[in-house]
Structures are given as C-alpha cells and as structure tokens.
Amino acid sequence: YKEHPTQRQVFAKVTAYEFIAMLIQHIPPKGLKLIRHYGLYARVKIKKVKQIIDRIFEHIKAVSQEFFSFWHRPSSTNYRERLQESFGIDPFRCPNCGHRLILYEIWHPKYGKVYDIYRDENWKESEIENVVEKETACTETADNLSLFEM
Numbered sequence: 001y002k003e004h005p006t007q008r009q010v011f012a013k014v015t016a017y018e019f020i021a022m023l024i025q026h027i028p029p030k031g032l033k034l035i036r037h038y039g040l041y042a043r044v045k046i047k048k049v050k051q052i053i054d055r056i057f058e059h060i061k062a063v064s065q066e067f068f069s070f071w072h073r074p075s076s077t078n079y080r081e082r083l084q085e086s087f088g089i090d091p092f093r094c095p096n097c098g099h100r101l102i103l104y105e106i107w108h109p110k111y112g113k114v115y116d117i118y119r120d121e122n123w124k125e126s127e128i129e130n131v132v133e134k135e136t137a138c139t140e141t142a143d144n145l146s147l148f149e150m
Contacts (some may be wrong), residue, residue: 103117
C-alpha cells in the first residue's frame, strides 16, 4: 500500500484472513453509489448536466403550460353555443321561417321531465304568450319539427 504522509510504498506480510479483512473494509454497503468521477456524477460534467436538465425542464414547462392552457381555456357555456361552434347550426332558430324557438321542456325516459319552462322563474307568462302567437304563424309551414331533422 501507499503511505500518504511520506508518499512511499510499504510492503507488508499478512495472512490470508488479515488480507481479506483489510479488503472487506473497502466493499461498500449494498445499494450505495460511490461513483464520483464517471458519467453524471463526474465533477467535470456537472455544468453540462445542469444545462441539459434546465433545457429539459424548460421543455416540460412549455408543454405543461400548453396543456393547461388547453385544459382551462374558456369553453362555450351552453348547448346552443357549442352546436353553433361545431356545426354552424343554431338549434333555437326555425329552419323554415327563422324565428326564435323556445325550449318548453326536456323529457327523459328514465327521469321524466328534467326541464319545464312553466316551472322556470325567469320566464313570464306574457313572454310565453307572445312567442306562442309567433309560433302559430311558423307552424303553418312546418307540421312536424324535430331537433334531429335540423
């Protein structure tokens, strides 16, 4: 071995058991990483590794911002706007005369009436009567009108 204070090489005669005992002292515990001068752990490469990691994080940040801007983008608030965006069809306009249609009720086979205009507090009876008068003129041109036919 080499003696550090004097920097000279020392030879010693030891038994096999003593040699193995001295050698076992230098075996690291299982799972311990001792590599300091090679690969990512090398002192020389730390600057380059930091640059690469910074570029990776910048890319991840850009991708995540793009994802979350897509995820949290303001979407259309209702069925009418979504249908207009997608297909260019206004579901609340009569295809024959162009008058505004009113949704009276939504009925589901399992749950029954989901929405009824007469239970809605925002609608006034006078407004409904005005719309009914306009609809009578429109129904002369179209006997059966369905949202599925639009």
